[in-house]
Amino acid sequence: MAISAVSDTTLREAPPPRRHRLLEDERWLAFVLLVPTIVLLGMFIAYPFMRGILLSVTSSRVGMPGDFVGLANFYKIFNDGIFRTSVYNTFLYTGVTTVFKLGLGLWLAMLLNRNFRGKALARAFILLPFIIPTVLSTFAWKWMFDPTFSVLNWLLYHLGLITGRINWLGDPDLAMISIIIVNIWRGVPFFAISLLAGLQTISPELNEAAAIDGAKPWQRFWHITWPLLLPVTMVVMLFSVIQTFADFQIVYVMTGGGPANATHLFATYAYQIGIGTGLLSEGAAISLAMFPVLFLVVIVQLLYIRRVEVR
C-alpha cells in the first residue's frame, strides 16, 4: 500500500490546481453533479409544497394575505358535505378505474403478445388514446355523452335498447359512470403497453415447460405469467393510482364537478374552492388532504415491489 502511494505521487509531475483537486474528490464531484437536480426539485416541488402547507394554515384569499388560523381550514373542510363527497368520489373513481384498467390492459397485452398479422400496427393503434391530448379527447367524449347529440343514445336507441334519451351527464350516478368510462378508455393503453413490455421479458419456454408439465392455460397464467409479471404490474399500478387519484382534466372538462357538485374529485374541488371561489387557503387544505393517502399508497407499493424483486 505504502509503496504504491509513494510511487503514485512521484509519478505525478506537478500537483494539479486546487480547483481540479476538489473535483477529483468523489464526494465533492457527486455534490456538484447533484446541484442542478436539487435546485430544480427544490424550486418546483419542495418550495410550492411548503408554500401550500403554509397557505393552508392561514386565511388567505385572492388579494388578501390573511392571518395564521391554525387548523381551522382543515376543520372546515372535514365538515363540508361536498368535500366528503369528493373524497368518496376520488376513492371510487381510483378504485374502479384501476381494476378495469388492469383487467382490460392485461387482456389486451396478452392478445398483443401473440403472433398475428399486423401486430406492429395493432400495437401502435392501441396507443392512440394515450397520445391524443386528454383535454381534446375528453371534449370528444363530452359530445358523445351530450343529452341531445349523444351518439351513444342514438346507437342504443337504434339497437332498440332504450326508448327515451339518457341524460348521461345530468344524473349524478350516470355522470360518475361516464367519467369513469373515459378514464378507463384513456388509461388502458398505458397498462396494455407496459404490461406487454413485461410479458415480452418472460421466456416463452417457461409457458411451454408448464404446458408439458400439465398446466392448463389459466393455470399457466396463474402460476407462471402472473407471478413473473407482478413487479411490472405493481409499478404500473403505482403510477396509475397516483395519477388517477390526482386526476383533474377529465372531470373538469366533462362535468366541471357537477351536476350539483356530485362528481368532484380532490383536484377539481380544490381548484373550485381555491381558484374558482378565491379561498386560496381552503383550496390548499383540500389539496393537502390528498397527500397522506398518496404517501401511504407509494410507501406500501414500493415496499411490496421491493419484496417481489428481491426473491
Add this chain to the structure above:
Amino acid sequence: MGQVVLKGINKFFDGVHAVKDVNLQIRDKEFMVFVGPSGCGKTTTLRMIAGLETISSGDISIDGNVVNELAPMDRDIAMVFQNYALYPHMTVYDNMAFGLKMRKFERSEINKRVLEAADILGIGELLTRRPRQLSGGQRQRVALGRAIVRHPRVFLFDEPLSNLDAKLRVQMRVELKKLHLRLGTTAIYVTHDQVEAMTLGDRVVVMKDGVVQQVGEPLELYNHPSNKFVAGFIGSPAMNFAAVTVTEANGSLIAENSGLRIKLPDETAQRLRGRIGREVMLGVRPEDLTVAGGADLGHPCFDAVIEVVEQLGSEILLDMKVGESIMVASVEPTAGVSVGDKLRVAMRPSRLHVFDPQTEAAI
C-alpha cells in the same frame, strides 16, 4: 412403454420447409439421438413430438396412438430445454413438484418422488434455493429432476448440455447415460455435437436440411456411412476426401489424381468395376492413415509433405499436402515427424470409403 413412431412428417414455416418427410421408429427404452448441423430441423422435429409445434403433414404416434392432435400435457412426455426453462419464482423443490401438482398427485407422493429425484441427481441440499442461486450445472440437474419426477413415457432433450463448460459437459454426459440405464425410459436427444451423439446414443439419426441422412447405431454410422455428408459429419477430425479417377492397369483398379496414385484393394475394386474411366470421391479417416512402415507392405500408399504438426498428447495430427489437396492423418505420438518432412503414408485397405461424386451416396 414408450415407443415413438414418426410417419411421413413434414413441417413448413411460412415458406421454409424445415422438416422433410421424416420416417422413424424409436423403440421402447431406446436412447435415440438426433444430430446434425445448425438449422437442420432437429429442434423442430423434437418440438413436434412434444406437441409444441403443429405437424404440417404426417403422423406421430406414441405406443401406437396417433398424438397429432393431443396437447403436450396429454402426451405423457417430459422435456428438458436448452436454457433449462426453470420457473424463476419457484424454489428447486417447487420446480420439480409443479408437474405433479398440476396432475393432482397426493402431497406425500409428490414429496416422495421429488426427494427421490433429488437424491438420484445429488441436489438434495438445493431444494429450498431459487434457480438464480444455482450454477449452470445445478440448474441442469434441476431441469432433469423436473423431468424424471413425472415418470413419463418419453424424455425429450434439446441440447441440454450445450450451455455447460467442456469438462462439466463430459461429466453430465456420463451421468445422463447412467440415468438412462437406471430409469430405462425412452429418450430422444437433440445435439449438434457428434461426440455426444456417438457416446450417448443407442442409435443416432443424422439430419441435414430437414432430411434424415442415415439412422443407425453409432459404430454403423462410423464404419458404414451411407453418404459423404454422414461420413464427414461423424468422426473427429473429419474424414479426408479426394476426387480420383478410376483406371485399370494389369487387371487391377487404380485410383489417381494429380497428387496420388494408389492401387485399390480388391474389396473396393469390386464395387468400382463399373466406373472405370469415371471420377469417384475417395474417403479415408485420419485414424486410418499411418506413416508407412514394414507392416504396411502391399497397402495403398502415397507421398505427402507435412505442413502442420498438431500435438494432442495421445496422438499427433498431421496436416499434409498431397498433390494439390490437404489431408489430415492422426498418427502415434511416437512417430518422429516434423514440418517439411516428406513422408510415405499408408492407408488401411479395409477402411477405404468411396462415394458417387454427383449423388454423394456411398458406393
